[in-house]
Amino acid sequence: MSINLKTLVEPLILRNGAVIQSRIAMAPMVVEGSTRDGVVSQQDIDYFQTRSNVAGLIITGAAVVNENGRGFNHQLSVSDDKHIKGLANLAKAIKGNGSKAILQIYHCGREAAVAYAALGEVIAPSAIDFPFLSYVPREMTSGEIDEIIKDFGHATKRAIMAGFDGIEIHGANHYLIQQFFSAYSNHRIDKWGGSLKNRMNFPLAVVEEVKSVVEEFAKKDFIIGYRFSPQEIHGENIGYSFEDVLQLVEEVIKRKVDYVHLSIFSNYDAQPSGTSESFGQLVKKQANGRCAVLIISNVFSAADAAKALAHGDIVAIGREALIEPEFALKIKENRINEIACEISKESFPGLALPEKLTEWYLSKNCVLPPLPGLDSLR
Numbered sequence: 001m002s003i004n005l006k007t008l009v010e011p012l013i014l015r016n017g018a019v020i021q022s023r024i025a026m027a028p029m030v031v032e033g034s035t036r037d038g039v040v041s042q043q044d045i046d047y048f049q050t051r052s053n054v055a056g057l058i059i060t061g062a063a064v065v066n067e068n069g070r071g072f073n074h075q076l077s078v079s080d081d082k083h084i085k086g087l088a089n090l091a092k093a094i095k096g097n098g099s100k101a102i103l104q105i106y107h108c109g110r111e112a113a114v115a116y117a118a119l120g121e122v123i124a125p126s127a128i129d130f131p132f133l134s135y136v137p138r139e140m141t142s143g144e145i146d147e148i149i150k151d152f153g154h155a156t157k158r159a160i161m162a163g164f165d166g167i168e169i170h171g172a173n174h175y176l177i178q179q180f181f182s183a184y185s186n187h188r189i190d191k192w193g194g195s196l197k198n199r200m201n202f203p204l205a206v207v208e209e210v211k212s213v214v215e216e217f218a219k220k221d222f223i224i225g226y227r228f229s230p231q232e233i234h235g236e237n238i239g240y241s242f243e244d245v246l247q248l249v250e251e252v253i254k255r256k257v258d259y260v261h262l263s264i265f266s267n268y269d270a271q272p273s274g275t276s277e278s279f280g281q282l283v284k285k286q287a288n289g290r291c292a293v294l295i296i297s298n299v300f301s302a303a304d305a306a307k308a309l310a311h312g313d314i315v316a317i318g319r320e321a322l323i324e325p326e327f328a329l330k331i332k333e334n335r336i337n338e339i340a341c342e343i344s345k346e347s348f349p350g351l352a353l354p355e356k357l358t359e360w361y362l363s364k365n366c367v368l369p370p371l372p373g374l375d376s377l378r
């Protein structure tokens with residue numbers, strides 16, 4: 001086994017003392033398994049139970065902290081105490097083989113299409129007529145901003161009560177937290193907008209709220225992660241540059257999170273233009289050992305994961321976790337040739353993928369990153 005392959009399945013101690021049993025994480029993925037009001041279903045349980053050996057750190061798909069931030073009909077919710085019971089069963093299923101269970105928490109902001117259909121409006125930092133939306137979001141009042149920050153705290157408390165080992169704040173992929181950080185999406189002139197420093201205020205207020213709930217209610221080794229997209233560029237319009245986000249990441253790390261998680265869709269070794277190092281390597285330099293760095297994208301084999309380890313401390317797998325539910329276990333047991341790198345008719349029945357996820361992937365207008373081998377299911 002190569003050194004990196006061995007390292008992949010060695011334990012890692014996070015900043016707060018939590019021990020994860022491998023350097024492999026399962027990336028957050030909305031899998032449309034829950035009920036319409038976000039309650040955990042048997043499909044969710046089966047999906048995670050099947051994957052309890054996929055990684056040392058298993059992150060759920062995004063769970064909404066307030067129903068006015070819902071983007072998908074059947075995603076998880078953590079917006080109400082009624083969700084705790086199901087989430088407790090989910091955490092138990094994830095932890096069955098010793099992996100850490102992390103609940104990703106988020107608010108969709110302007111992208112909350114499901115909330116728009118239900119409520120007739122969505123909220124966002126600014127009321128901008130975006131070319132890619134069929135509606136104009138309403139600008140949040142300062143009272144609503146305070147409320148949503150508190151909702152992230154309530155969601156964290158529910159995750160603690162449900163027995164999760166940690167939460168991941170979803171600050172990536174153009175959702176509400178990123179919308180506040182983006183100069184393209186945030187035109188506010190109060191303390192929540194304007195300068196780079198002001199645009200950091202919402203993301204950092206969420207981190208601080210989560211942190212204070214964790215300090216008050218959780219065990220010392222409760223994990224806090226923060227996910228971000230390394231840059232936001234819409235043609236001529238720059239939401240923020242990589243240099244900008246490094247300043248935010250610095251402030252997030254100073255508030256003592258346990259890991260930061262890059263959200264990349266191209267490849268784990270993607271680089272900012274004009275540099276010779278990858279986003280992951282540069283974030284690792286910035287973190288300088290103060291917290292772990294999760295890297296992601298296009299890892300479909302043990303060899304890919306070993307290579308990706310040069311760009312982060314922990315390698316996250318998204319689609320590969322849909323295809324191969326025993327990814328980490330097979331590396332640990334030196335069965336790397338048995339790792340599936342595409343979905344097939346034969347493997348499909350054993351994958352426990354929620355029905356709606358399969359429908360979503362097989363639909364003509366699917367916008368998800370492609371799933372290798374999908375054609376075999378058509």
Ligand SMILES: Cc1cc2nc3c(=O)[nH]c(=O)nc-3n(C[C@H](O)[C@H](O)[C@H](O)COP(=O)(O)O)c2cc1C
Binds near residue numbers: 031170296298
């Ligand atoms: C079906 C699906 C759902 C996703 N849902 C989420 C999500 O809930 N939260 C999130 O941060 N990223 C989400 N993503 C992005 C993944 O976490 C990951 O960053 C992306 O798939 C690239 O990694 P991969 O090449 O290993 O698949 C989703 C991706 C897929 C394929």
